[in-house]
Amino acid sequence: MSNFPQILGVYSLELDADIGSGGTQSKHRNLTYWYARQLSSSEFEVQPLNIHHVPSGVRSVLAEMDFLKQYTPEPSYYRIHTVPALDTLSRKLKMGDDAFISGDLDEAERQFIKALMIDDKNVDANYGLGEVYSEQKDFDKLKKVLDTLLGISEAFTYEHRQKFNQFGISLRKNGHYDESIRYYNKSLEIVEDDENVYFNLARVYYEKGLNDKCVSSLEQALNLNPEFIEAQKFLKYCRKPNQART
Secondary structure (H helix, E strand, O other), rough: OOOOOEEEEEEEEEEEEEEEHHOEEEEEEEEEEEEEEEOOOEEEEEEEEOOOOOOOOOOOEEHHHHHHEEEEEEEHHHHHHHHHHHHHHHHHHHHHHHHHHOOOHHHHHHHHHHHHHHHOOOOHHHHHHHHHHHHHHOHHHHHHHHHHHHHOOOHHOHHHHHHHEEEEEEHHOOOOHHHHHHHHHHHHHHHOOOOHHHHHHHHHHHHHHHHHHHHHHHHHHHHHHOHHHHHHHHHHHOOOOOOOOO
């Protein structure tokens, strides 16, 4: 069984930058800090740290030699700055999740917002806040969170599959059908071979009374996984006379 990915900690990257122009131009050493993970025996992933010392933003994958040549380990920085910040972020997320489960939506909102103050691109915090606004039927705030999530490709990866599923179900159950369709279609731009996304999209189309699109999505799910029992049953039901919702 593979032990990857492995968290390596914080690494620095030092590059030369030109300051000024013409005769006043000079070289300046620019030092930045990155969160590093080893994805496999030959691939490494780096993500920049934000002003709160936590990884945030676009991740980049490097070959082993490129990573080792360019990046320098910073164990003290990681221990003093990043580990405490990540612990604080983790606590805020857990408090938000616990409050949401207990039905205290106001407290859940507060904790997820506090988490986003540490990392405004944090996927779990945005998903959590989105679920809160979905439950509260606060469309304007929900739309802002959804727009944020649609701009974060990481939100649709396998790593966040549980939160992804929870949020999609919440959108549908609370009647946010158009937003749910945007959400699932964005997912299919990133992961095209997930039969469960097609199945969930079919359920939304069914709720909207779009039987043809529902059937088409179910057929796509079954093309990917012919043994998908729930999709087989749903498709059989949708093809019965007088089952289309209008």
